[in-house]
Every structure is written in structure tokens, then in C-alpha cells.
Amino acid sequence: MDLPVWQALYEELHDRNFVVITIAMDTGGADDARQWIEPARPTHPSLIDTAHVVAELYDWVNVPSNAWIDEEGRIVRPNDPGFAGEYFRGMMDEGFDFKAMMAEYGRMRDRYLAAVRDWVANGPASRWALPPDVVRARMAGASPDHARATAWFRLGTLLHERGDADGAQRAFAEAKRLRPGSWNYKRQAWHLEQAGKSGGPEFWAEVKALGDRPYYPRHEL
């Protein structure tokens, strides 16, 4: 889990005019997120987003997704997967090298944290703070199907809150149909259907079906 990494980064840099905000995309709310948040003992804002509002506002389809925002409130990186990478994908295969995976995780984490430190030190002069035209190019255009998918997902979370599990799944199915690229929709719906299903055979089959396509958006860090 990455929360302790973010907490440590916050402790390192919070007196340099920097804050980390971590947000759980969890329709199950505190019941689901607490077991991860409490051990990390966050002193940075660690929030819970039952309706996936932040994913909607920033057009994120997977976790982790990160954005960097400057002192004027402007986005300088709209959507990157932090230090998550493709290294997990063979995990279910026989003979998978977990040590190699952890080593790659550590390398990507260190590169990413170095980039954040560079931005905190150098602001817009940092090569990792993207110019406006590049930020815009990385933000997907609006799509009527995606807007409808968002509305269906929201409807599903309303029905879930009401204890209507069947209604919620029906609405989530519409969201998934309209935006098949959203892992957030798929995995949140699986999890609410049955604990563990978000990382079960259905998930791994879909990851496998990606073939050569990436699970996370590629980035240069």
C-alpha cells in the first residue's frame, strides 16, 4: 500500500509549501477505507470519496491516478499513475518473480518521488511541471458516452447507499458498457458485488485480454 509513502513525503515537504491529499475511491466508505488509512496515521488530508467525484472531475479511470496543482490552483500534471506500473501483470503466472517486481516498484517509486521533489524545489522550471498545451493534450476530450457513464455510476452509488444492491449493479453495468476503459467502474462494482472479486479471476482475465495494451497510461517518469 502506498499511503505510508505519501505520508512520509508529506512529512518531508510540508514546510516547503506543499501538501499531499490522498483520496479513497470507495463507495463502501469508511468501512472499506479505514483498514488502510488508520495504520498509515495520516496527518495529511486523507479523504473518502464514496461517489468517485474526484475521478469524475479529473476524468480518471484507474487507481492510482495523480494530479499536480500549483500555488495558483492550476493543473500542471493532469493524470499520471504515480509509481504504479505494468510490473504486476504476470503476478498470477507460475514462476512469477516477486523480488523483481518489488525491485521495479522501488525504482519507479524513487524516480517519481524525485520528480515531486524537483517540482517542489523548482516550480514551473521543473521539467516535470508540464506547460499548459501539454496538460491540455493529456486531458481527454468530453464524450457524451462518458458523461452518461458517469451519471449511471452516480445512480449506482445512490442505490447502493439505499441498500439496493441489485439496482446498483444494474446501474454500474450501464456505466461499464458506456465506458469500458474505466477500471474504477469495473473493480468498484465487483467489490460491492462480492468482497475479493475486484482482484479475482474476472479481473485477471480482463488484464490478460489487454494483450500488449497498457493497464496504466504510459508516462515518462
Add this chain to the structure above:
Amino acid sequence: METTILFEDASATLDATADGESLWVAPDALERGLGWSAKPEGLCRGPVCVPRWAELVRADGAVDVAALARHRGQAVVHDAARRTWVCGRSGELRAGVARSLVAPDFALPDLDGRVHRLSDWRGRKVLLNSWASW
């Protein structure tokens, strides 16, 4: 019939009549529940006013909330059997973010229920990270 409506960030359960893709709500319920009021210049919420047209407001004053939302470019979906409607955020929001690159604000609770806003941190650099338990 009692109907739950989510309209952008406002939600209410109120008396409404669904008719196909239309959702009729009496003006007093609309104002109480969702904050839209009928004024001479049209239907207004805060500084936003939408001029009325014939199909939007019935002779008895009832308003087609779904038509209002579609007119504003909001996606409208509903589950008829469960009498629940969602009118999403207007497409104008995303277009505005793409133009200005100003990070959209939000308000969310922490584990203790204390609400935090992104805008509380204006003046600092912010790294936003999303994760999930699942």
C-alpha cells in the same frame, strides 16, 4: 410519486411525475429540493438563469427537470422502476477546466467526518492522489 433526483451536486427526494424522458416537478418542490426557482427571466439557481420555453414549463407551473438538464448539456439517466434520476454535471465544467486549467474544487470528508476542500490549500503546491481499498 416520490422520486429521488440528483441534479449536479444537489439531491432531493420529492413528489414528481415521470412521463417517458420527462420528469415533472411542481415549482415549490423544485425550489425547496433543488434550488431552482421560477422567475420572470426564466428558471434560476443562483446567478444561472435558463430562459423558459413552451415544453419546459407546463400551464400549471410544473417544470420538466430532465429537459432543463438536457438543455444545459447535462447527461440524464434514470431507473424508472426505482424512481431515481441523475442529471450529471454540465459539459461546460469540463470545457472550462480545459480552457483555464484551474483544478476543479471538491469537498470530501476524512475518516472523522471532517470536510476538506481542495481550495483550502490555494497558495500551496498540491499532489492529489486517488487510491482504493478494492
